[in-house]
Amino acid sequence: AQSVTQLGSHVSVSEGALVLLRCNYSSSVPPYLFWYVQYPNQGLQLLLKYTSAATLVKGINGFEAEFKKSETSFHLTKPSAHMSDAAEYFCAVSDPPGGFKTIFGAGTRLFVKA
């Protein structure tokens, strides 16, 4: 069965510092993987997606994630945090080919300090 674990419910970084949000998954087949962002009082928005085309995936707002099969990880990074990055981030997994049911992680709230 699929599952996803996000390490750390809260992460705090200083503006300009590296952002690293951790995600580990479990899947019986090579999965589809996603990162979503949720700003206050808004719905979830797709940041990026992995579909096996390339292990390093670039998304919107300068974020990227690397798929590491040996570590079953899909960590999200951004070289330099901006105040506007403060939000909640969700990692998600679904199994090909249908991918109808997506399992979401519990979320990591990112705080950015001035």
Added chain:
Amino acid sequence: DAGVIQSPRHEVTEMGQEVTLRCKPISGHNSLFWYRQTMMRGLELLIYFNNNVPIDDSGMPEDRFSAKMPNASFSTLKIQPSEPRDSAVYFCASSPPRPPNEQYFGPGTRLTVT
């Protein structure tokens, strides 16, 4: 293009009343999902439809909840009778028929039951 549309955005009702939440998915998408989000339980999948057919409703809390999708462009989630513990933000999401079937979320309906 218009995203997922939900109405109303806010709903305040008294315990025992019927509540109907509405969703219009993105045109061309063939899967639709209803989620509930609370601080205590996080993001929960309630039900999802594929080609207007309910595929998995195992997340629906109890018989007070029902969902319909009469056509490809409209879905409703109904709670009857409503209870204070139903207070939450309810999201609708839709996904396209092509892999990886990423989900696009609406802005949500904030429901308060007094």
